[in-house]
Amino acid sequence: MKKTLLPALGALLGLTLALVLTLVAFGMPVADSLGLIWEGSVGSSGGWMRTAVKATPLMLMGLGMAVAWRAGMYNIGGEGQFLAGALGGAAAAKLLSAVPALALKPLVLVSGFVWGGLFALIAGWLLVKRGVNVVISTILLNFVAIQLFEWALTGSLQEAKGRTPQTDRLPDAMMLFRFDRQNDLHSGVLIALVAVVVVYAILFLTPTGFRVRLAGENPQAARANRIPPARYQLIAMALSGGLCGLAASVEFLGITGQLAKGFNQQLGFIAIPVALLGNLHPVGVGLSAVYFGGLFAGSENLARFSNFGTTVMFVIQGTAVWAYVGVRTVLERRQLAGAEVES
């Protein structure tokens, strides 16, 4: 546990330091601003709810990234898989609108998962069959997804009025359960928490997950033991994209109720530091998603009550991740020095 605790502490320290330095640099009153961030994230019940809302998609996508990276598939395509999942969810909602809402909701979620997974499998297939680097293919497929998304919003999925590039708003019955009228907190957060448990179980308690991890750590050793790494890399990729797609349909059913430009909010890229900060471990990713969710919620509150844009949040996040990576590197080096006892 010490191994994961220390870097987390490092990140927290980095966060605090980054917060203070950023506020000073922007000439903000440090104490007041910190108070606003605190209150907006974890200092009030409303803050906690907003934190949970923000953390939900990050948790699902962070888990997705963790699964893929564990398999050695450096998936940078969360953004594209998220958008593919959004299209899948919206398409299901539109095509099956005759189905009663209670049955349609899970279908929309499943459709998002499937579309996201299939979209990620393009990159997986390109690696396995053609040797295309996953980092490159997933980055490029992001652009493909963005264009597809915009094309769909001006085409088949566009609102009936046909004026704005967006889908029709879902009827209220289609939306996920809200815990509180004053707040966005929806039952999607439970889906994310269940996903933490499911991904943990898959990775650490099933033969498939074991092979996924082995394929990531040393594909050659897997091969030498007659375990085909390609199959498990594809499985990991499908699951990864699926979780990103699921995140999209949860956002769709939980928050927006419609697709429009800006739906993705660059969550796909933030999911990577979420996964890294969580040490690619499902439980760690869950905690780190809450942490990032809190950052989002807190700095939104700061922006609401000051003339200070939410961009500062990205500076803070960057520094926090950077601090985490730094601490981790130092710890790993110390571990390696210990391992040199060999012979």
Added chain:
Amino acid sequence: MQPLIAIRGLCKRFGPVQALKNVAATFEAGEIHAVLGENGAGKSTLVNLLAGFLMPDAGSLELDGAPLPLGDPVAIRNMGVAMVHQHFMLVPEFTVAENLALARTGRTLERLEPLDRAAGSLAMAERLGWKLDPKARTGDLPVGVQQRIEILKALGDDRRVLILDEPTAVLGPDEVEELFRVLRDLREKGMAILLIAHKLSEVMAVANRATVLRRGEVVASAPIADVDEATLAAWMVGDVPPRAERPSAKSATEFQGLRLSGLRVLGDRGESAITDLGLEVPRGAIVGIGGVDGNGQVELAEAIVGVRSFSGELVWVPHGEPAIAYIPQSRQKDGLALKMSVLDNLAIAGHLRTEMRRGPFLRTRALSHWGGELVGKYAIKVGALDDPVGSLSGGNQQKVVVARELDREPDLVVAVNPTRGLDVRAARFVHEQLAQARDRGAAVLLISTDLDELAAMADETFFLLGGRLRSGDGAEAMVGGAA
């Protein structure tokens, strides 16, 4: 006369392990000085301290009466102390010339012409009779050839001390002889040579003096002329290892086992690695394959275990699929996932067992119980089952592979250099396990560059040369009679 290198009171601790305890030694110019010891005895630590790659906790190092800058490998190298590492320090993506040039890059802004800079080393390679294609990609070359590049890197400049960390572990017998010729040459030129070695016969053949380490302490130091192999072995392990008896061949009845005929296998670059090979490995016998590295051994093993495609016939007689145990040549590359735990690495085989599963899940508790038993049964020295396997010593890493593979109760065992880099005791352990597998009725194919090993273990030995099989007994067959 003042010794070239004087070591006094050297101590080094890694966490709870005292790797070196108050070590004192001297090394003379014009001498090949062997440093002996089992895995974990502190040999590598000693030379890494000497070369500046590690910082001692206490003690001093002197070169020609002047103190060496502790923990500063560059300065020490510039003073004329060069080291050839056990694990290669080569850039696999670079060409041979680029790797050689790496050892002598100048200032940042200087024009880098790898071929020019490597010219001296390449000329030396030629003098040594080593064929090296300067434009070949280093990672594509067999380990034996890669080591030559390492040695050339170290030799190139004006060196006074050359440290070789288990240089013969990866070499075939003729390559070892060549290396020794080179070392003797360098000794004549007045260099001090520190040779870390496992094989006592090699030490007897080339060294002037031997210093033996056991558990981080110097047990003895003596001129080679005054000792014999048994004495050295006794110093190393505390008792004299019995020589393995040559097992008697089983009487041939109806053939059962692995049958290869007309086997053709391609290498990584599409070259023909195995040509028209025919071989029978009967159950209850160990068939040895000797030969110098890079003659198709790895490709043959990979084809048999099913990770490399082939043409020709490869069948299990009478029928069915044999349970295969595969001990690959490189445990770190093909055998283990170093960052994963000891248990996970054992589980690579263990998780396949039906009793380790319940529905879609692994029975993790049963698995770790089984792993614990295996660690005990095979006497693997681990702190905890959850420790990364990369933190174990080389011998214990190999034991993890051996335990995992042989515990499958295989019908067929394919082992490639299974004792490479292991100390006497660990090697004996691996041999015992292979013999036990044979006695249980497994067909064992032992591919090894170590003639002694084949002589001790194999019921029948063939040699691979250029991808073809030759029968015979001894060095002639290994090098095609043109040594």
